[in-house]
Amino acid sequence: MTGIISLSFAILVVIAVVFPAAKALSLNYHDHTCPQLEFAVSKAVKKAILNDKTVPAALLRMHFHDCFIRGCDASVLLESKGKNQAEKDGPPNISLHAFYVIDDAKKAVEALCPGVVSCADILALAARDAVAMYIFACSVVSYLYTFVLVWRSHMGGSKGRKDGRISKASETRRLPAPTFNISQLQQNFAQRGLSVEDLVALSGGHTLGFAHCSSFQNRIHNFNASFDVDPTLHSSFASSLRSVCPAHNKVRNAGSALDSTSTTFDNAYYKLLLQGKSIFSSDQSLLTTPKTKALVSKYASSKEEFDKQFVKSMIRMSSITGGQEIRRDCKLVN
Structure with a gap:
């Protein structure tokens, strides 16, 4: 100790x-x-x-x-x-x-x-x-x-x-959209003084939580003129997503967990990303440049490295300040 x-x-x-x-x-x-x-x-x-x-x-x-x-x-x-x-x-x-x-x-x-x-x-x-x-x-x-x-x-x-x-x-x-490509993501983060390292580490927050069908529908139906499904998706994973989110889904809260351990803060997100089992287009885009792909691989192989950079990146993001008052009620201005 x-x-x-x-x-x-x-x-x-x-x-x-x-x-x-x-x-x-x-x-x-x-x-x-x-x-x-x-x-x-x-x-x-x-x-x-x-x-x-x-x-x-x-x-x-x-x-x-x-x-x-x-x-x-x-x-x-x-x-x-x-x-x-x-x-x-x-x-x-x-x-x-x-x-x-x-x-x-x-x-x-x-x-x-x-x-x-x-x-x-x-x-x-x-x-x-x-x-x-x-x-x-x-x-x-x-x-x-x-x-x-x-x-x-x-x-x-x-x-x-x-x-x-x-x-x-x-x-x-x-806000960075789940459909963003890597250029859009880098620009969005850079506008807030955040680096590529921050981008990849903060994306790891997707190790927790749930995504509704609407946020990844673009990858599993009518992807483009050549493919109905995003070819970067693992076939069995794509099938499981299509089963819970059919083309004309009307189930209000249908969707998928963001990774296989969605209530545990770990590095499973990065491991699944390398296997073609990411949810968002923005996740997949992290594999489209040598630097971001290298960081994904680094965090997939070392939970400690991810943990360390995640903390640093949260410090950076949380230091972006703004505001003018101390509200008495968080829902209302004074």
Whole structure:
């Protein structure tokens, strides 16, 4: 254990230097103004996970979708009002869920220190804890323990985000689509200061969760003029997808798990990708350039390398800031 702690400290130092938090963020931002913040958020997340194993994937995706629009400003949590449709009602966000976890955490935090902590900070902490708790639940002792320590102490520890006042469904088109090719993905990530390494590592978040038929229908029906099914798909896998998502599917919640271990945070996503068993076109596109394919192979063969880069990339993404206020209610501007 001493070795693990020493390694954790060493990695923390490296990450703190190479990936400093954004100027507005601080590791000890709420140490004096809300010292019980992290406990309150963790408690709300733990309670939710005990009742619903889909919560980790939901919170991770929610945080990603928030940060990619106007920065990590909790604009994804705002409700539509009047003629304005908010982000959560945009097509890519219709399937987001577990908003109640953030609401519960916010209520607990407000009871401790009213008007101090942003919804954006709470969402970042919740996403971190959701994945970290699930990792610990699934793996008693693992190399990932080291990196979760780093993630908890640096990424989630960096606080001071503000909440945004603008949320528009029309802006959800800025999110990377499941049909994107590699050029579109690289451009989309680069616009947010994220690298190719971040792109491949954050795509590994698809190790958790579920995809509806509409998000991969393009690969299994009328793919192009020559093929009905995407030829890069493994034949038996394509058949299984077609069986749950027929051409004129009318089952509302039909779809497929994103990988074979969709409630476990691991590197199965990359292994399946190399076997032609990925869900989205965007996943498959990671094999179309030498650099991204090499990274996929690296993470497929080493869970430790994936874990390490995933934490670094989450730190980068979570440091994209925005917002102007501290909301009293995460669903409404002040």
